[in-house]
Amino acid sequence: MLASLSLILLCQLIGEAVVRGLGLPLPGPVLGLLLLLILLLARDRFALLASGPLGNDGVESASKGLLAHLSLLFVPAGVGVVQKLDLLASHGIAIVLVLALSVVLTLLATVLTFRLVSRLLKQRDAQ
Amino acid sequence: MKDYPFSLWVYLSQSPLLWLTVTLLVYATTDAVSLATRRHPLANPVLHAMWIIGAFLLVTGTSYTTYFAGAQFVHFLLGPATVALAVPLYENRKRVVSSIVPMLVALVVGSVTAVVSVVLLAQFAGLPRDVVLSLAPKSVTAGVAMGIAESLHADPSLTAVAVILTGIMGAIIVTPLMNRTGVSDFRARGFAAGLAAHGIGTARAFQVDEIAGVFSGIAMSLNALVTSFLVPLVVTLLVR
Numbered sequence: 001m002l003a004s005l006s007l008i009l010l011c012q013l014i015g016e017a018v019v020r021g022l023g024l025p026l027p028g029p030v031l032g033l034l035l036l037l038i039l040l041l042a043r044d045r046f047a048l049l050a051s052g053p054l055g056n057d058g059v060e061s062a063s064k065g066l067l068a069h070l071s072l073l074f075v076p077a078g079v080g081v082v083q084k085l086d087l088l089a090s091h092g093i094a095i096v097l098v099l100a101l102s103v104v105l106t107l108l109a110t111v112l113t114f115r116l117v118s119r120l121l122k123q124r125d126a127q
Numbered sequence: 128m129k130d131y132p133f134s135l136w137v138y139l140s141q142s143p144l145l146w147l148t149v150t151l152l153v154y155a156t157t158d159a160v161s162l163a164t165r166r167h168p169l170a171n172p173v174l175h176a177m178w179i180i181g182a183f184l185l186v187t188g189t190s191y192t193t194y195f196a197g198a199q200f201v202h203f204l205l206g207p208a209t210v211a212l213a214v215p216l217y218e219n220r221k222r223v224v225s226s227i228v229p230m231l232v233a234l235v236v237g238s239v240t241a242v243v244s245v246v247l248l249a250q251f252a253g254l255p256r257d258v259v260l261s262l263a264p265k266s267v268t269a270g271v272a273m274g275i276a277e278s279l280h281a282d283p284s285l286t287a288v289a290v291i292l293t294g295i296m297g298a299i300i301v302t303p304l305m306n307r308t309g310v311s312d313f314r315a316r317g318f319a320a321g322l323a324a325h326g327i328g329t330a331r332a333f334q335v336d337e338i339a340g341v342f343s344g345i346a347m348s349l350n351a352l353v354t355s356f357l358v359p360l361v362v363t364l365l366v367r
Binding site for chain 1: 150151153154158171172173176177180181184185191194195198199201202204205206207208209210211212213214215216217218220226228229230232233234236237240241244245248249252253254255258262265266268269270271274284285287288289290291292293294295296297300301304305308310312314315316318319320322323324326327329330331333346348351352355
């Protein structure tokens with residue numbers, strides 16, 4: 001468990017260091033995600049890697065533990081709304097309406113595009 | 128000794144322990160209620176934890192800075208949790224690779240819709256320019272969105288609030304909306320949830336279906352990438 005958690009933190013640390021060092025416009029943890037994914041894929045190739053946190057479901061169970069309560073992690077930032085009560089009093093309704101409409105449009109655009117493209121591909125494969 | 132309870136409160140209310148405990152206890156309660164309602168969208172645990180803790184801070188006159196000194200330990204885990212998304216991604220790699228084309232097209236269309244729609248709607252609603260800029264990156268996860276806001280000289284703390292509100296509204300609306308569109312493909316539904324509503328949408332997607340959760344996590348990571356490039360571009364083109 002401890003080794004698995006260390007591995008996750010190490011991936012994030014390397015991610016942050018590379019992003020800062022090279023001035024990449026992407027978040028450090030996303031690079032950390034890619035790194036852990038590469039490690040897991042490499043493990044399938046090289047049996048040598050299947051030890052420590054990468055063996056016996058170590059990093060897998062630690063990750064699932066972290067993801068089990070993903071919503072909890074947004075609560076501290078969300079409580080920050082108490083600092084914005086003046087702005088919400090003057091523009092709150094407009095802000096909430098704008099965000100709500102935009103999220104509906106985004107959900108629809110994404111899901112319908114995904115379905116359309118996967119259907120087109122299926123038709124092409126069937127021919 | 129009369130003022131003993133008060134001095135105890137003064138001591139505890141300044142310590143990280145109290146606010147960390149409050150955060151976990153309130154969330155454990157709202158999560159239990161969400162489970163008891165069989166994960167009803169309106170029983171969203173983040174939404175209810177947010178206003179309960181917020182009201183508690185206002186009633187006790189506690190500043191957000193004091194609260195955050197305790198809650199930061201939870202907030203910090205957002206980064207490691209993003210890294211941890213590698214595991215469900217790895218376990219479902221075959222399904223992911225086979226849907227790579229629809230995913231990438233939906234990513235581009237979705238990201239552009241997210242940024243352009245919020246910028247246009249916010250200007251149409253007559254919101255001040257700095258508010259428009261702060262709302263622009265609202266569909267990506269909090270840490271990334273705040274970074275984008277900083278680079279635009281907008282208000283990162285307002286961006287954080289917009290991000291959370293977007294996430295909660297997305298998580299509440301996604302299931303009924305998708306049922307209405309008649310899309311039953313959990314890859315597509317999950318991808319949309321993660322793209323529009325980042326981590327809170329992903330948390331919701333994992334509650335509904337494992338495949339939806341995986342695709343939601345991918346959408347959230349990819350969108351963080353695309354939006355970092357897209358927001359500065361859209362802002363220069365569309366914001367007056």
